[in-house]
Amino acid sequence: MRFLMTYHADDNAPPTPEKMEALGKFSAEMAASGMLLDTGGILPIQLGAKTAMKGGKFTVTDGPFVETKEMVVGYAIVQVKTKEETIELTRRFMAVAGDGHGEIRQLMGPSDGPHH
Amino acid sequence: MSETHRAIRAVWALEAGKLIARLTRMVRDVGLAEELAQDALVAALETWPQGGVPENPGAWLMTTAKRRALNAIDRHKMLDRKHEQIGHEQPTAHDIAEQLETVLDDDVGDDLLRLVFISCHPVLSSEARAALTLRMLGGLTTEEIARAFLVPEATIAQRIVRAKKTIADAQLPFEVPRGEERAARVSSVLEVIYLIFNEGYSATAGDDLLRPGLCDDAQRLGRILANLIPDDPEVHGLAALMDLHASRTATRVRPTGEPVLLLEQDRERWDRGLIHRGLASLARSEALGPKGPYALQAAISACHARASRPEDTDWARIAALYRELVGQVPSPVIELNRAMAVGMAHGPAAGLVIIDALVADGSLASYYLLPSARADLLMKAGRLAEARVEFERAAAMTKNARERALLLERAASC
Numbered sequence: 315m316r317f318l319m320t321y322h323a324d325d326n327a328p329p330t331p332e333k334m335e336a337l338g339k340f341s342a343e344m345a346a347s348g349m350l351l352d353t354g355g356i357l358p359i360q361l362g363a364k365t366a367m368k369g370g371k372f373t374v375t376d377g378p379f380v381e382t383k384e385m386v387v388g389y390a391i392v393q394v395k396t397k398e399e400t401i402e403l404t405r406r407f408m409a410v411a412g413d414g415h416g417e418i419r420q421l422m423g424p425s426d427g428p429h430h
Numbered sequence: 431m432s433e434t435h436r437a438i439r440a441v442w443a444l445e446a447g448k449l450i451a452r453l454t455r456m457v458r459d460v461g462l463a464e465e466l467a468q469d470a471l472v473a474a475l476e477t478w479p480q481g482g483v484p485e486n487p488g489a490w491l492m493t494t495a496k497r498r499a500l501n502a503i504d505r506h507k508m509l510d511r512k513h514e515q516i517g518h519e520q521p522t523a524h525d526i527a528e529q530l531e532t533v534l535d536d537d538v539g540d541d542l543l544r545l546v547f548i549s550c551h552p553v554l555s556s557e558a559r560a561a562l563t564l565r566m567l568g569g570l571t572t573e574e575i576a577r578a579f580l581v582p583e584a585t586i587a588q589r590i591v592r593a594k595k596t597i598a599d600a601q602l603p604f605e606v607p608r609g610e611e612r613a614a615r616v617s618s619v620l621e622v623i624y625l626i627f628n629e630g631y632s633a634t635a636g637d638d639l640l641r642p643g644l645c646d647d648a649q650r651l652g653r654i655l656a657n658l659i660p661d662d663p664e665v666h667g668l669a670a671l672m673d674l675h676a677s678r679t680a681t682r683v684r685p686t687g688e689p690v691l692l693l694e695q696d697r698e699r700w701d702r703g704l705i706h707r708g709l710a711s712l713a714r715s716e717a718l719g720p721k722g723p724y725a726l727q728a729a730i731s732a733c734h735a736r737a738s739r740p741e742d743t744d745w746a747r748i749a750a751l752y753r754e755l756v757g758q759v760p761s762p763v764i765e766l767n768r769a770m771a772v773g774m775a776h777g778p779a780a781g782l783v784i785i786d787a788l789v790a791d792g793s794l795a796s797y798y799l800l801p802s803a804r805a806d807l808l809m810k811a812g813r814l815a816e817a818r819v820e821f822e823r824a825a826a827m828t829k830n831a832r833e834r835a836l837l838l839e840r841a842a843s844c
Contacts, residue, residue, distance in 0.1 A: 315646075346539065347444055348654035351707065391703075395646055398440035402487075409485070423680070423701075 316351065316423055317400040321388045321407065321416040333412070340410045344390070349403065353390040391421070434479045441487040442471055446569030447654075449491055451541035454604050457499055460548055461594035464566060466502065470495040542567075543658045544604045550619040553600050558593040559622045560629075561586050567654065568647045578644045579629060616659065620668050620724060623651045627672050631679075645676055656711070666715035667725030673708035674731035677701040687832055693740040705735045726755040745775035762793045770803055778811040798827035802837060809844060818844035 329337065344350040364375040388411070394400055400418050408414065431439075446467065453463035470491045484490040549562040564570045564578075572590065576583040607615040630644025652669040659665045681695035712732055715725045730751045737743040752768035765788055773781025785804050794800040805820035821841035825834045 346542075346654065346657050348650035348652075348657070349444075350653075351703070393646060393649065395443065395643065396436060396440060398436040399443055402437065402440040402444060 315395065315397075316391060316393050316421040317397070318419045318421055319390045319392065319400060319404050319407075319416060320356075320419075321404075321411060321414055322385055323388075323412060323414040325413065326385050333410075336410045340407060344403070344407075347403075349392045349394050349399070351391045351393055353388070356387040356389060358385055432479060434483065435475065437483050438471070438474050438478055441474070441483065441491070443569040445488045445491055446565075447542055447545065447567040448488065448538045449495060450566050451538060451545040452492065453495055453499060454545060454548075455541050456496075457503070458604060460545070460566075460597055460602075460604065462502065464594065466495045466498050467491070469498050539658055540606065542654075543606050546619055546655065546658065547607060547615055548597060548602055548604060550615075550622045551597065551600075551602055552615070552618045553602065554593050554596055556622065556625055558589050558596070559618075560626050561589045562593045563622050563651065564626065564647060565590060567651060570647065578647075616662060616664065619655065620664060623648050623655065624668060624672075624724070626651065627675075631675055645672070645679070648672060649676060661718060663715040663718040663720070664722040664724050666711045666718065667722060667728050670708045670711035670715060670728035671724050671731060673704045673711060674728060674735050677704035677708060677735065683832075688836055689832055692734060697738060697740075700735070708732065708735065721754070723755060723759050726751055726758070730755075743774070745771055749775045762788055762791065763797070763799075766794065766797075766800060766803055770806070773807045773810070778807040781807045782811065796827065798824045798833075798837075800824075801827070805840070805844075809840075814844045 341350075341353065344353070359379050360377055363377070364379070366373050366375075390403075390407075392400055392403060394403075397418070397420070404416060404418060408416070449467045449470070450460070450463050453466050454460045457463055457466070473494050474487070474491060478484070545566060546563070549566050550559045554562065561575050561579075564575050565572065570578075572586050573583050576586040579586070606612075626644055627648030630646075630648065649669075649672050652665075652672050656665050656669045677700050678692075678695060680701065681697075681699050682690055684690060708728065709732055712725065712728045715721070715728070721729060730748050733744050733748050733751070749768060749771040752764060752771050756764045756768055765784065769781045769784035769788070771781075772784060782804070785800070785807060788794055788800060789804070801820040802824035805817045805824060808814075808817035808820060818841050821837050821844065825837035825841065828834050828837065
């Protein structure tokens with residue numbers, strides 16, 4: 315089964331060289347584990363837009379988004395055999411990345427129904 | 431299973447290979463290393479439910495296993511003294527304590543690769559290699575392996591015990607093979623991973639056509655290997671092949687369990703992410719060197735992946751790739767696939783020429799896909815009565831209940 319993990323750092327200061335190094339080491343470990351399919355960062359909403367479809371009417375909101383702090387969101391997609399493996403990977407990542415919050419979402423797959 | 435137990439299994443899936451690899455370097459005995467690692471797992475199962483999962487579970491397991499290793503070595507030395515066998519190459523407790531300082535911190539990759547080579551050593555049967563690799567590198571339990579291969583747990587347990595004994599008896603070195611031996615040993619590793627994948631992808635027994643858990647394990651092993659041997663085109667070729675095949679998993683079987691042929695699959699539902707990964711691995715493989723058997727098979731699979739409609743398939747290219755493949759790996763099964771591709775590229779009559787040569791050759795006499803393929807081409811050539819006989823012949827030969835039903839249905843449609 316596959317999971318999408320996202321992470322928002324509490325602190326938006328750019329990471330220190332030490333943290334960068336630790337994060338680099340962590341992603342090498344993730345790659346070596348054979349579980350990582352893809353990883354990357356999502357840039358702040360200010361560079362994107364919010365979209366909606368309401369009653370057949372499509373709207374795009376370009377901002378400014380005062381309510382959202384400018385922040386980069388990290389994501390990773392992993393292929394594992396249990397949700398607990400994803401939790402363990404996330405725990406290890408956050409131990410390196412620092413305070414923040416995230417979500418673990420299962421991606422729909424051939425053998426993964428929503429109630430699986 | 432409690433929440434902590436599931437968490438421990440998750441840690442195990444991540445740590446088993448590294449732990450066993452490091453311990454093997456220390457105690458120079460893969461069987462003992464595996465036992466020490468298992469002991470550490472048992473200790474975790476006993477203590478973590480009360481105290482919680484430690485901050486660094488990998489290091490916890492390593493420290494526990496190390497302590498047991500030192501005890502085991504002490505016991506060993508005592509026995510040795512009793513039997514007056516001092517002098518052979520048993521590492522001392524002091525050696526190990528010294529090793530530990532460096533081992534804990536350095537890159538585990540080399541040890542892991544040594545473990546891969548020893549688990550997939552050609553001296554072991556392919557079944558033993560698969561079981562050992564899943565247990566030591568995939569972190570699967572004996573029970574999980576048994577369930578995956580549909581055999582009793584005792585069979586797998588015995589297979590693993592025998593394999594460890596074979597390794598000990600043959601005194602297999604814990605090393606990365608070099609020179610001429612290396613290519614053969616790498617291909618032995620790839621063979622094991624592909625065997626595991628195929629066991630999941632095209633189940634050879636039982637009523638289910640797919641056991642996706644094994645495919646996941648094999649794909650993970652393929653990625654681990656691509657990370658350990660990044661410069662080998664065939665390693666990336668196999669990773670590509672598995673991802674491309676796995677991209678079709680959702681469409682290969684109907685909800686009712688019947689198989690769906692490649693050309694009848696709903697291509698909209700092929701997994702774009704896996705196709706993308708597969709094509710990227712194939713490109714990496716091609717950049718590293720000429721195509722070997724896995725890269726060729728991946729290139730064939732890629733022809734299908736690139737065709738958004740069945741009629742867009744580049745059959746001439748597939749036929750040419752099969753010709754190259756059969757040149758490298760002379761096999762009647764590959765020749766049969768080539769016949770099908772030639773039939774698609776240049777008409778059923780051209781394909782039947784190749785198939786009829788295979789029938790005359792006789793080496794596929796008990797292979798149900800031969801009459802099934804012949805039936806398919808006969809049907810396309812409009813020779814319906816002959817096609818029906820061949821479909822029925824194929825149905826009588828297959829062991830898989832779902833396949834049989836499909837073949838009988840096709841016979842009835844002729």
